[in-house]
Amino acid sequence: MKTKNLASSILTSVFLGLVSMGSALAYESCHKSKWGPNDQLGALNNITQDNIIAASKLIKQGKKMAMAIETNTKTPAFPPRTYSMTIVRPGQENGQTLGNTKLSYHDDILQSWVGIGTQLDGLGHIGIDNVFYNCTPGIEVTGVSGLKKFGIETFPGVATRAVLLDMTALMGKDIIPEGTPFNQPEIEAALKRQGNMKINKGDVVIFYTGWHKLLGVDDKRNGAAHPGLGVQGARYLANLGVAMIGSDTWGLEVVPFENEGQVFHVHQILLAEFGVFILENVVAQQAIKDGVYEGMITVGQHRTTGSVQAIVNPIFVY
């Protein structure tokens, strides 16, 4: 899978990066949370009861859209992420059953990197020069058996309005070409095309690029790059107070990066600077086909203590 090339280029930049040690600068330039030194919710703080009530009013057709792709050994994964599942039937050797009820059962064991498939990036996922969200030094975050801070168990679950941005209709392409950045002009154009929609504080914004159509069809192209959010667009949305941002791509932000060497800068802006949670590989195709661009979204995660990310299936109701 072409992501290996992506990985190689990163490994190269590792050696370049080696010259820059010491984090003094980083600590000066880090961003304190406006919600206080103990805040772990970030932009989710922008979701109010009014947001939820307003979102509920968007449920008109009574339809539900599950936004997850499948996670398995064939799902394109950022190297060296791997996936393995094992099914067992404890105590049922020889086909015997358990008890008078002749119980038969399966159990399952997951041995997998979490960041495969449709995923939620927690605030502990990405930092800037070993400083994470809310000016938290890496030493207070990293733990070999689970994050000490910003573990995915702190994600409170989300229910709010989601705005879907159909970039394919805007740009008249079934699949937006790799490397296409989405910044303020593209975002505003998409909103205008969708009936002069507005993005509100506390909303979740989901980009629809058609890129998910490459899954299993052209994994090599899929893994090598994709269209996505740009640096300016990230700051623009974050300043609007959005709670989460997602896309139907594996990395949300545009790849190749707008500026060479600025490795996952959009991730840094959203997670480390603004505390905006990220959704990847979330597919809005069904609603888009129905011509629906807003609804209520809910996100609930496997609440595994200390996880960095979660494999999720956001539910969009409209």
Next chain:
Amino acid sequence: MKTKNLASSILTSVFLGLVSMGSALAYESCHKSKWGPNDQLGALNNITQDNIIAASKLIKQGKKMAMAIETNTKTPAFPPRTYSMTIVRPGQENGQTLGNTKLSYHDDILQSWVGIGTQLDGLGHIGIDNVFYNCTPGIEVTGVSGLKKFGIETFPGVATRAVLLDMTALMGKDIIPEGTPFNQPEIEAALKRQGNMKINKGDVVIFYTGWHKLLGVDDKRNGAAHPGLGVQGARYLANLGVAMIGSDTWGLEVVPFENEGQVFHVHQILLAEFGVFILENVVAQQAIKDGVYEGMITVGQHRTTGSVQAIVNPIFVY
């Protein structure tokens, strides 16, 4: 690799071997799905667009309740289930960062049995004498690297009305004693106490027993038994057409079982006979405290192909 062919030929002989198996009785007594031979959704078929619209009208306060407990090494687990999480920082040895943006990042690897914490039981979890939902023989379900049928990836996500049954208020106990069965009389009494509520086709029913309060406080008592749904109550609710049933206990059904030796008979009735999905360790305390007994529930799962279960965090909006 060609060894796969070798394996396939072996798998073929497995199917030949099937003729020599005897669960004739089981096949006669199994329950065909009313939704056809290919149905994998079971009682979720009862959820209509009207259910979803009606559920949305229950969102009045604009509150959201995440219903999951945490999953970690301390979470009581049915033996021999174990949990392990590993955090890594690829390419960041010596504290170096990646690229000009000085990227730092964490990744996570989950090595865990899935059925730990707040979980969704898929239709492939439990069978009767090696026959699973919709009269499906185990041979068509079991796969060592993932279920061949009823894998959790087939769970379509749920949005519908949830009815919370506060058994603690009904019985005047902060924590309902272990071994207390909930059958039609208890269920109807709880509904009556909560303002003559009705359970509708397509609803999710959640029992609140206070049992979750034992977590980390008295794990020994918690693990040994708990109150829960009885055999008659399971059939009663299933016949009402409920889509899912859950509780704030690790096993939903009453333990010890009502009849000794009838191992997880309620699980068999719900999953194998009626196709009613099960939620375990789902906690409704917040809404109960608010005196709210109905709202919209959404359930989205990690869509890991072939999984039997999922660790979930249902979102209840009211």
Next chain:
Amino acid sequence: MKTKNLASSILTSVFLGLVSMGSALAYESCHKSKWGPNDQLGALNNITQDNIIAASKLIKQGKKMAMAIETNTKTPAFPPRTYSMTIVRPGQENGQTLGNTKLSYHDDILQSWVGIGTQLDGLGHIGIDNVFYNCTPGIEVTGVSGLKKFGIETFPGVATRAVLLDMTALMGKDIIPEGTPFNQPEIEAALKRQGNMKINKGDVVIFYTGWHKLLGVDDKRNGAAHPGLGVQGARYLANLGVAMIGSDTWGLEVVPFENEGQVFHVHQILLAEFGVFILENVVAQQAIKDGVYEGMITVGQHRTTGSVQAIVNPIFVY
């Protein structure tokens, strides 16, 4: 945790369930160990102190040959076996070190099917109709978290004479073609060619076929089949009292099998009938090149309780 009690009661019912199983025939036709009902060593019982002393006299050049190939993600593996390794540096985030000694350290986590690479097959690996070595029913062997009997921890370690059979020189081929069976005539011819060697009771016999040369070169051909021991040859060697038999192939016995449908019959004869341990992917190239066909072999395994197999590196000294 008390749930263990719950589990135990279920396991009890498993044994009750056993009566309803039918492998009567298998039990009649099974082979009792000549070393008694509790024997778990099988043909290793044939190794005496005289064997070891005699083997030590074969050490003439003072050379050592490690016989293992590498186990990693590229090693051909019988499906669905997979391999994964993770390296961690606990407590060393930001590149900090531990203590005044500025300790830096790596640790490693192995998540792998055991039967990949150079492996030792324990007596619990293969059975006949759910009956394993020494007429042991599967129910007494299988345990979901480790074999209850014949776990690799019972392997006592081996030091004895090893006889290398160079089938490539015998047949005048650099790589013996797939499907070539080795039975008594081929074995005796190889011994005769190597100076009328004799195989003694307690010896380890290793076939050299050159097949290992396909590793990483033609994995497809390698995985599809290989030359190896035949059914008659297996009984012949077992009756000579050899302690172990190995080869430089992934399955030791000839593939395709001599008789279609007789799946791994040689494994059954060696492991289940005679208690002869099996070594796979053991490479004797160095000694063969030196024209040496006998020496002292030692086999020590990772002594992981309940493992079926072990990834080993036999040491041949000559």
Next chain:
Amino acid sequence: MKTKNLASSILTSVFLGLVSMGSALAYESCHKSKWGPNDQLGALNNITQDNIIAASKLIKQGKKMAMAIETNTKTPAFPPRTYSMTIVRPGQENGQTLGNTKLSYHDDILQSWVGIGTQLDGLGHIGIDNVFYNCTPGIEVTGVSGLKKFGIETFPGVATRAVLLDMTALMGKDIIPEGTPFNQPEIEAALKRQGNMKINKGDVVIFYTGWHKLLGVDDKRNGAAHPGLGVQGARYLANLGVAMIGSDTWGLEVVPFENEGQVFHVHQILLAEFGVFILENVVAQQAIKDGVYEGMITVGQHRTTGSVQAIVNPIFVY
């Protein structure tokens, strides 16, 4: 288990250690291998064909001693190391068998930290201020999916003379008390007591302290500390040219450390400075009981590419 306290104290020292960043000094003071810049064998280079022949002459009784303890969930492990084993029977649901031969089989999946039980420490395990053996910077060693250098697959296997040092007989104690250091005086005294033995270049030295007798008996005491090699003793043996050093304790070197804060300094001296491989939890009780103090030892490892350590079972023949 008390090792948790040990871990805590180490975590404390992590924070202390944090003040000292930068490796310039380390690079100046690192030790180049006398066997060249590409050497990965270290002191194993001292083993010659003469060593092996001489060792073979020590095989007199024809006895074999396997030196490994078992590795399982009960084996004391340095935090946060964990162990898990899963047994599967692919394609055998309902008790069916494979083919006409009615094949039944078990397979096993190991999910475990490698450093549990009887282990071989590779040269990549321990470094000094991020510099490893042969002045190799950590950046050239660490790889998240396997060490880039000094992976255990590079261990060539060993056959040579082993000298057993019975410290219990020397000190007249059945179990040597924790914190007892072994330095030149103790080592020479033990050799003298054992008939004025000499340690030769290329030998493996094994300390017998009786500490293994605490396994499963007093794991708390076992995990908290133990007797072992001191800093001076380590340099003394390394300068004698020994190939490997082992003991029947989990950490070889004396714990608590001779000087507080000098975390695993003996490991650093042996692995990073001299390239002397380490064996832990190797038990020589059988030979000691027989009054035998020298013999031939062989060490073969699971040749898993990129592993830091290996779980081994050294075979001692005498």
